[in-house]
Amino acid sequence: MMIDCSKEELKILQIIGNCAQKMQLPCYLVGGFVRDKLLQRACKDIDVVCVGDGIELANEVAKQFKPTPQVAFFKTFGTANIKVGGFEIEFVGARKESYAAHSRKPEVEPGTLEDDQRRRDFTINALAISLNKDDFGALIDPFNGVEDLKLQLIRTPLEPGTTFSDDPLRMMRAIRFASQLNFSIVPETWLGIIENAHRLHIISKERIADELNKIVLSPKPSVGFDLLYKSGLLKLFFPQMIDLAGAEYIDGKGHKDNFYHTLQVLDNIAEHTNDLWLRWAAILHDIAKPATKRFEKGHGWTFHGHEVVGGRMVPKIFAQLKLPANEKMKFVKKLVELHLRPISLTKENITDSAIRRLLFDAGEDFDALMLLCNADITSKNQQKVQRYLQNFELVRQRCKEVEEKDHIRNWQPPITGELIMQIFNVPPSRIVGDLKTAIKDAILDGAIENSYEAAYAFMLQKAKEVNLVPVS
Template sequence: MFADEGYELALVGGPVRDLLLHRKSHDLDLCSSARPEQFEHILRAWGHDGFWDMGRKFGTLGAMRRRPDGTAVQVEVTTYRRDTYDPDSRKPEVDYGDSLEGDLSRRDFTVNAMALRVPDLEFVDPFGGASDLAKGVLRTPVDPRQSFDDDPLRMMRAIRFVAQLGFNIEPETAQAITEMTDRIRIVSAERVRDELVKTLLSSRPRAGIEALVDSGLADIVLPEIPALKLEIDEHHRHKDVFEHTMIVLDRAVALETGPDGPVPAPDLELRLAALMHDIGKPATRKFEDHGKVSFHHHDAVGAKLTRKRLRALHFDHHIVQDVSELVNIHLRFHGYVDEPWTDSAVRRYVRDAGPLYERLNRLTRADATTQNKRKAQMFSDAMDEMEQRVRDLKQREDIEAIRPELDGNEIMQLLGLEPGPQVGAAYRHMLEYRLDNGQVGHDAAVEELKRWAASAGK
């Protein structure tokens, strides 16, 4: 349809890369010599099942149509272009280009700078992207300093491709990133966050985070992580916290479940919690007698630092709350190994974890990285035992939504109270009683309320 009206059209970027990797692409990116106002009617005519123009100011329009088997094909067509940044601007300026080769030259890496002209199916690879793809190398089509100066986010994309594709960054490109890390400051927090999320949700998040730290970018976008590279004391009595964190991240990923399990892979909140769980350690490190090192309250300090960093990266409120809470309570289980809890303590653990219970248990298991096989087995056995106790309790009572057996209205009626602080105090006592004793029945709960009121002088 484009060719009939005299316009060039080519498949570009990720879909071409995926073709060479023998992967399917349901969303197709194309570029064209035509301007949006020239090809809009073509997309509207082709896209029986959808049309969108949110990217019009960037020269991009999209459309969708369904195949006879019901599967959808989405296409986005963009006018040949080039992006440049004003040195002080967070947003790219878009200029239209006039050739496919020129458009490819402004793309982030050679493996994304390949095209397939349609309808003739002519393969276009002016920068050796196919060779780099075969070698697993990330290299920019033009001088990397020019490329990263034009769009500094490309430095974060390089890290993401290390995690997603298992590629290595070509030495000159890696050196340019190290020299230009400060340039990332002009990119909006949202765009940095999105690249970080894609890195964490990839199949190799550890490789991505290690590359982020090695490049120096983490010093700016996630400084709490390189700060974990604490010097190991001369007696080697505590683990390198950064290396430990990378192991925990790997283990947490391995503990995610299939789509029907309680923590389907990939799980952003679990992975973020694994990454951030020990960031309170540098601020709380203390050298004790006999060469010992302590990190008292690093969980609470780490939760505050996590909340601050995720807010700075503009994560959604619920992610900020969930991840910081996981960091805050990630040590809760450790006392169980030495002295198994009472049923009331198990109830409190489940209540405090709330909807984070399954993630918390996986984070706790991932954090047990001791090389002592006997200790590791004891910890695993204790965790298994606690989880079985939770399952047994759930069969007898709804411990995930524990409430007193008397509600506020009943408390006021039985004690002759008006709404106020006294009702709240009575309710809290009955909740603690419920946690300690389980379900005792309405009559026993009434007797306990009366006993408490008498002893408290209510």
């Protein structure tokens, strides 16, 4: 076998080969599984091409396993897949495939293995290994993909314009592989991306978001975002990020390039977490700086309130990029809104009140927030970096002390809105919200104890000021 397989993998491949032999269907292992095995990367997706009916082959292979896995198939595209022992195996008949200029869906017709390899996106993904009895394990590499793997190059098997015009998402895939594998895109393929960037408009936002998230999750995401920016692709689906680029100067005073600052923050946080949404918080933490940028005489450039405006932008950007409008979005919004708070605490005498408010507002996301704040330190001045880190450590320590004493994280005020309505026999109204907020603020400010009795007494006092009397 040309590739190094485990016993389990080899057994699965031999079963597929035997079924194909019985059905007289030439059959090959192709694509990402071959690539990743040659790169010694783990891979659980096995792609199989046969010269014939891939759905029939999938059904025959499924019968060889107990319990028999379910065969999911898509007749229009002639594809089927089964799940066996932690592996997802996809079967497809060798085919020719092309996209009309206006279409997001390919026109498919039967073809040879050579046709199938020609329609692949890159030479490193156009590798095939025979599963046929006569030459089981033999490598078929018509485009020198193994050489490109050794040289760490991304190259299209055909002329780039043809490959990218057929499926424009391949332009993002080229950048994704460059980012994931730390490979370089060869000049002619790179030029093909720039020339065909406008074709991305025929691709659904969901498919774009899927590729984008894979770039965000790559070991050094800045590689992918820089290529998306320079190729002209990024502005087509995420113009707000493009707005961060560049530095403006007035009276000799300039601000930093917030696009590349954001990429540095993203790389910094990527070293510490694989959490996709925490990485998105890094991408969006300064997204409102262009909208809030002002030049003030004597002060230079300011971005007052960019965290508040940025928080308001998050739901719109998530909707635009077809990212989920659920608790993941709320998490990102929250971190964008809070990302300056720990920094501001390092610049003042830290009161217990300020610490309690930070703990209350951050809640269970406090550690994620502090990780984002640490990542936000991008100065080239190492002394400055160390000073910031020491200050953050001080904030962290104070938070630990206050939390141990007051238990504010994930805390809820002892008097609820429902209780206020019941005590005073009032409907939901602004006065109920005002009373609830006043109680919460009094406890966070240390004006009253964090207890039901103290909160109740304080509520009666505040209610009296607005002529609200409890029902006996």
